[in-house]
Amino acid sequence: MSLGLFYALVGGGLFALGLAGLILQPRLLGKILAFNILGSGAFLVLVGLAQRGGTPDPVPQAMVLTGIVVAVAATALALALTRRLADLSGAAVLPEDDARAPANPRGPDGD
Amino acid sequence: MNRWASVAVALLCAVLALALAWAMWDLPPAPVALPAQVAGSLAISGVEHPVTAVLLNFRGYDTLLEVGVLLIALLGMLAAGATPERMTALPPDPVLEGLARLLAPLMVLVAGYLLWAGAFRPGGAFQAAAVLAAAGVLLRLAGPVTAWTRPGRVLRLALAAGFVVFLAVAVLGLAQGAMLEYPRAWAGSLILAVEAGLTVSLGLTLAGLFLAGPEIPRGGPRT
Amino acid sequence: MAIESVAPLPWLVLLPLAWATLSFLLGPSRGAGIAIVGLLLQAGLVLLLAWQLTTMGTQHHAVGGWGAPLGIDLVADGLSVVMLLMTAAVALPVAIYARAWFVAKPAGAAWFWPLSGFLVAALNGLFLSADLFNIYVTLELLGLAAVGLTAATGERRAVAAAMRYLLATLLGSGAYLMGVALVYGTYGSVSLAVLGGLVESLPVVMLAAGLMVAGMLLKTALFPLHFWLPPAHGGAATPVSALLSALVIKASFYLALRLWFGVFEPLAAVSAAQVLGALGAAAVFWGSVQALLQARLKMLVAYSTVAQVGYLFLVFPLATGTPAEAAAGAWQGGVLQAVAHALAKAAMFAAAGAMILGAGSDRIDRLGGVGARLPLALFAFGLAGIVLMGLPPTGGFATKWLLLMAALETGQWWWAAVLVGGGLLAAAYVFRVLLAAFAPVPEQGRVTGVARSLEWTAFALATAGVLLGLFAAHVVTLLDVGA
Amino acid sequence: MSLSPFDLLLAVMLLLTAWRALVAPDPFRATVLFIVFGLLMALAWARLSAPDIALAEAAIGAGLTGALLLDAVGHLRAVRRQSSPPGGDKAREAAK
Numbered sequence: 001m002s003l004g005l006f007y008a009l010v011g012g013g014l015f016a017l018g019l020a021g022l023i024l025q026p027r028l029l030g031k032i033l034a035f036n037i038l039g040s041g042a043f044l045v046l047v048g049l050a051q052r053g054g055t056p057d058p059v060p061q062a063m064v065l066t067g068i069v070v071a072v073a074a075t076a077l078a079l080a081l082t083r084r085l086a087d088l089s090g091a092a093v094l095p096e097d098d099a100r101a102p103a104n105p106r107g108p109d110g111d
Numbered sequence: 112m113n114r115w116a117s118v119a120v121a122l123l124c125a126v127l128a129l130a131l132a133w134a135m136w137d138l139p140p141a142p143v144a145l146p147a148q149v150a151g152s153l154a155i156s157g158v159e160h161p162v163t164a165v166l167l168n169f170r171g172y173d174t175l176l177e178v179g180v181l182l183i184a185l186l187g188m189l190a191a192g193a194t195p196e197r198m199t200a201l202p203p204d205p206v207l208e209g210l211a212r213l214l215a216p217l218m219v220l221v222a223g224y225l226l227w228a229g230a231f232r233p234g235g236a237f238q239a240a241a242v243l244a245a246a247g248v249l250l251r252l253a254g255p256v257t258a259w260t261r262p263g264r265v266l267r268l269a270l271a272a273g274f275v276v277f278l279a280v281a282v283l284g285l286a287q288g289a290m291l292e293y294p295r296a297w298a299g300s301l302i303l304a305v306e307a308g309l310t311v312s313l314g315l316t317l318a319g320l321f322l323a324g325p326e327i328p329r330g331g332p333r334t
Numbered sequence: 335m336a337i338e339s340v341a342p343l344p345w346l347v348l349l350p351l352a353w354a355t356l357s358f359l360l361g362p363s364r365g366a367g368i369a370i371v372g373l374l375l376q377a378g379l380v381l382l383l384a385w386q387l388t389t390m391g392t393q394h395h396a397v398g399g400w401g402a403p404l405g406i407d408l409v410a411d412g413l414s415v416v417m418l419l420m421t422a423a424v425a426l427p428v429a430i431y432a433r434a435w436f437v438a439k440p441a442g443a444a445w446f447w448p449l450s451g452f453l454v455a456a457l458n459g460l461f462l463s464a465d466l467f468n469i470y471v472t473l474e475l476l477g478l479a480a481v482g483l484t485a486a487t488g489e490r491r492a493v494a495a496a497m498r499y500l501l502a503t504l505l506g507s508g509a510y511l512m513g514v515a516l517v518y519g520t521y522g523s524v525s526l527a528v529l530g531g532l533v534e535s536l537p538v539v540m541l542a543a544g545l546m547v548a549g550m551l552l553k554t555a556l557f558p559l560h561f562w563l564p565p566a567h568g569g570a571a572t573p574v575s576a577l578l579s580a581l582v583i584k585a586s587f588y589l590a591l592r593l594w595f596g597v598f599e600p601l602a603a604v605s606a607a608q609v610l611g612a613l614g615a616a617a618v619f620w621g622s623v624q625a626l627l628q629a630r631l632k633m634l635v636a637y638s639t640v641a642q643v644g645y646l647f648l649v650f651p652l653a654t655g656t657p658a659e660a661a662a663g664a665w666q667g668g669v670l671q672a673v674a675h676a677l678a679k680a681a682m683f684a685a686a687g688a689m690i691l692g693a694g695s696d697r698i699d700r701l702g703g704v705g706a707r708l709p710l711a712l713f714a715f716g717l718a719g720i721v722l723m724g725l726p727p728t729g730g731f732a733t734k735w736l737l738l739m740a741a742l743e744t745g746q747w748w749w750a751a752v753l754v755g756g757g758l759l760a761a762a763y764v765f766r767v768l769l770a771a772f773a774p775v776p777e778q779g780r781v782t783g784v785a786r787s788l789e790w791t792a793f794a795l796a797t798a799g800v801l802l803g804l805f806a807a808h809v810v811t812l813l814d815v816g817a
Numbered sequence: 818m819s820l821s822p823f824d825l826l827l828a829v830m831l832l833l834t835a836w837r838a839l840v841a842p843d844p845f846r847a848t849v850l851f852i853v854f855g856l857l858m859a860l861a862w863a864r865l866s867a868p869d870i871a872l873a874e875a876a877i878g879a880g881l882t883g884a885l886l887l888d889a890v891g892h893l894r895a896v897r898r899q900s901s902p903p904g905g906d907k908a909r910e911a912a913k
Contacts, residue, residue, distance in 0.1 A: 001820060002819075002820075003819065003820055003824065003864065003865065004865065005135065005136075006820055006824060006828070007824075007828075007861055007864070007865055008135055008519065009131075009132050009135065010828045010831055010832065010861075011515075012128050012131030012132055012135065013128050013132075013832055014831065014832065014835055015127075015128070015131070015508075015512055016124040016125065016127045016128035016131070017124070017128075017832070017835050017836060017839065018508075018835070018839075019124050019127065019505075019508075020120060020121050020124035020839075021839040022501070022505055023120050024117055024120055024121070025839065027844070028497065029844050029847070029848075029886070029889065029890065029893070030839060030844075030847065031501055032886075033838055033839060033847060033848075033851050033886075034839055035501070035504050035505070035508065036851070036878075036882065037835045037838070037839070037851075037854070038505075038508045039508060039511070040835075040854075040858055040878070041512075042508060042511045042512040042515050043515075043870075044858075044861065045131075045135070045512065045515040045516065045519065046511075046514070046515035046518060046519070047862075047865055047867060047870070048519075048865060049135055049138075049515065049516065049518070049519025049520075050141070050518055050519050050522070051865060051866075052138070052519070053140055053141075055146055056146070056865075056866040056867065057145065057146045058146065058149050058161035058162045058164070058165050059145045059146070059149060059165050059169075059170070059518075060515075060518060061162050061165075061867045061869060061870055062162050062165035062166040062170060062173075062869075063170075063173070063467050063518075064867070064870050065162070065166060065237055065869060065870060065873055066166070066173050066174060066177045066471065067470075067511065068870070068873050068874060068877055068878055069177055069180070069181060069237060069313075069873075069877065070177060070180050070471065070474045071878075071882075072317070072320070072877050072878070072881055072882055072885075073180050073181045073183075073184035073185075073320070073474075073478065074184065074474070074478060074500070074504055075882055075885060075886075076184055076185075076188065076320035076321075076885055077184045077187045077188055077478060077481065077482065077500065078497070078500055078501075078504075079885055079886065079888075079889040080187070080188040080191055080320075080323070081191055081481075081485055081493055081496055081497045081500060082497065082889060082893070083889055083892050083893070083896075084191050084192065084485070084488070084493050085490070085493050085494055085497060086892070086893050086896040086897075087896060088489075088490040088493060089490055089494075090896060090897070090899075092893045092896075094494055094497060094498055130537075130541060131516075131541065133537065134516070134536075134537040134538035134540075134541045135516070135519070135538060138519070138520055138536075138538060141519070141520060141521050141522030141523075142521060142522060142532060143403055143521055143522035143523040143528060143532075144522055145403060145404065145522055145523065148403070148404045149404065152400070152404060162869045168398060168400075169398065169400055169404050169405050170405065170406060170467075170468075171397075171398055172397040172398065172406050172468065173406065173467065173468055173471050176456075176459065176468075176471045176472060176475055177471055179351065179452055179455070179456075179475055180471070180474050180475050180478060182358070182452070183448075183449060183452045183475065183478050183479045183482055184478055184482075186358070186445045186448055186449050186452075186482055187445075187449070187478060187479070187481060187482025187483075187485065187486075188482075189444070189445055190442070190444060190445040190446075190449065190482050190483070190485060190486035190488075191482070191485035191486065191488060191493060191496065192444075192486075192488035225872075233868035233869045233872060234869070234872065235869070237873055237877070238869070238872045238873055238876060241873065241876035241877045241880065241881060242876060244881055245876065245880060245881065245884075248881070248884050264359075264361065267358060267359055267361065268359060270358075271355050271358055271359055274355060275355060278348065278351060278352060278355065281344075281348060282348060284398070284399075285341065285344060287399065288399055289344070289395060289396055289397060289398060289399040290344035290347075290348065290395065290397050290398070291397055291398045292397075292398050292399035293398075317877070317881055320881075320885065321881075321884060321885060321888065
């Protein structure tokens with residue numbers, strides 16, 4: 001097995017792990033970590049699979065650099081919203097019972 | 112979510128991981144070989160380092176939009192609003208402050224080096240900006256820099272400068288025939304100009320992601 | 335400069351980026367004027383592009399002069415241009431509306447203009463891009479701008495809605511990115527043009543297509559992945575609600591359509607298309623019933639979006655593996671539905687905002703007296719409702735007619751039942767609002783007047799939704815360019 | 818470059834830290850584990866002959882994201898301490 005393919009497989013595992021975390025983690029901070037792990041998994045697949053033949057490929061490498069910056073931007077926004085939510089409601093989970101989301105078929109605000 | 116639903120989700124994710132592994136196993140070589148094309152056009156790209164060439168020339172358009180993503184993340188944070196009355200300077204910490212005052216200029220120097228090195232070896236605007244941002248975060252933690260909710264005119268200009276330079280270069284390219292098309296002779300200098308602008312603005316924006324929040328709690332609850 | 339030398343494709347991205355940056359430099363709450371000027375210019379550019387398309391066919395622009403697969407290509411075919419027209423037609427009136435809205439209700443005004451400029455740039459960029467990774471970047475730009483706008487009022491409800499929206503949109507683009515990674519690994523390119531000749535039915539490509547389409551379903555809020563939409567669209571400032579419901583969800587729908595009937599066509603399975611159609615049908619009924627049950631006006635309108643998204647997905651069973659003529663009709667009907675809903679829903683949110691402002695409450699049972707005091711806003715709401723019901727001669731009728739014909743031609747009568755039933759339910763929730771608004775003023779309440787431009791822009795958008803029915807043939811002709 | 822025992826170890830560590838960061842009950846611990854994960858990712862990038870990404874991952878992925886996360890954890894703790902007295906306005910609002 002080539003080095004590239006090996007890390008691509010690890011990336012697949014991280015992606016699945018992040019996906020499970022994003023859905024199952026009730027805490028917002030946990031969801032944000034899970035999103036970052038999911039993203040790292042996709043990045044590893046992008047570079048690893050492209051380099052499975054052994055030659056470094058600058059194109060996916062540049063794409064991952066772009067992706068890392070996008071991920072940190074999204075993380076910062078998510079954390080700012082989490083803090084704002086905690087300031088307003090005193091809790092770092094989504095209000096009402098939809099911390100169980102995203103399987104919850106009904107939005108909140110049914111009042 | 113109840114226990115069974117959680118187990119089902121976990122199982123489905125495990126199946127996904129296995130499916131990914133199975134699908135990636137034993138693929139034939141890709142029919143398009145971009146590394147060769149990158150190498151072929153590297154000489155006329157204006158830089159010697161292939162990743163920088165892709166990032167700022169071949170796929171510079173991605174990078175332009177990505178700088179936009181950073182800027183709107185900051186705008187979104189400002190828009191969601193940090194409660195203004197929390198916006199005070201941190202109590203000074205003499206040890207940390209001394210360290211920060213020593214380290215910050217050093218970090219700016221490192222950022223400059225990374226920026227310059229990016230043209231021919233690993234490094235470039237993003238790495239340099241990250242180091243600049245780290246300096247900003249350090250200064251924030253140490254006390255001298257205060258958090259901000261509403262950036263003033265000068266700060267706004269500095270935040271947008273990199274994006275404005277990049278946009279201007281994109282428009283300039285239209286005169287050559289295509290958006291972001293660099294004139295051959297000027298490609299190297301234009302890319303360096305874009306990168307310099309980006310380093311300052313991205314560094315500030317990345318630091319801003321940190322500074323735009325409410326103040327950092329230190330030592331128990333505040334009023 | 336001669337008009338032929340203006341290249342609309344790059345300017346459609348650069349122009350909104352420029353006014354967004356400019357309004358950011360001007361400072362908080364500034365920039366309405368340049369935004370409106372920018373959107374006017376944008377409308378001109380799109381019309382120019384539409385003209386170029388009808389006379390010269392599909393338009394290309396190789397960014398950086400490199401050309402795919404090394405560089406990124408912008409391509410405008412019929413579908414892209416119809417989406418661009420939709421964006422311009424909605425964004426300009428909403429900008430005029432927003433300018434008056436934020437005078438009356440400043441909450442969320444501070445960074446509205448730069449954020450919406452980036453939002454429009456992301457939409458245009460997405461509709462024009464012919465590169466899977468570049469599309470990922472535009473998706474993130476769009477998603478984060480939309481989330482920032484949602485959270486901008488700073489209220490607990492809005493911030494919670496924005497957070498849920500952010501997680502959904504990040505999960506959607508994460509799945510999409512994984513798909514891009516698999517595609518690049520398999521073929522060594524992310525250019526749609528290059529991939530078009532290469533894609534075949536490999537397990538890895540099936541997985542990539544599944545992840546990308548699933549990500550787009552989440553972003554389009556197709557039932558049962560719609561949980562994030564009603565609080566976000568119902569809780570944001572009203573001009574933002576209009577932009578989100580009319581345009582942002584259409585971007586991911588467009589991408590699903592582009593992928594399914596474009597590069598991934600060799601793998602499109604009839605069974606998967608039937609599942610999408612079934613989810614669409616469920617969305618129509620679930621969303622409509624929820625809309626009927628809502629106590630708040632904006633939540634009703636938001637649930638109506640959940641229902642209307644359902645119709646969009648009827649395209650998949652009607653145009654996958656069906657005879658070419660029926661498939662073409664279904665495809666046209668689906669795209670027209672995206673446009674008709676964009677105009678009508680922007681009108682409906684705009685009208686609802688004016689009515690809420692006048693009544694001083696967003697509870698439907700407190701709307702009494704609105705009919706007498708704000709007749710134009712209520713009329714706009716009713717007109718938009720008629721478009722959503724699909725009555726002739728509106729744009730809604732044209733889309734339902736095309737979809738209905740396709741359903742009957744392909745012998746899939748059950749989708750026809752969804753179209754008719756959904757129309758009746760839409761009528762029910764629209765009449766519920768109209769009845770409430772014609773009720774007398776409640777004891778303590780009184781309805782105040784609102785800025786005229788709030789009512790007029792709502793009316794203009796609703797009228798455009800009606801007129802779309804009369805000009806449907808032109809839109810369909812445009813849509814066929816390069817298809 | 819071919820697969821070495823180091824790669825196997827790195828892969829196991831990556832998956833393990835990611836897993837532990839996701840299941841850790843304490844947010845601070847989860848964040849520290851995530852920063853370790855980011856540094857391990859930087860090593861993986863170096864192994865994949867991607868020094869640019871390794872630099873960016875260490876500086877941005879682990880460094881800046883880590884700082885942001887730690888900052889948020891501290892803030893959330895302070896908020897919880899502030900709103901913990903029973904019957905506080907915020908607690909009541911949250912329970913609504």
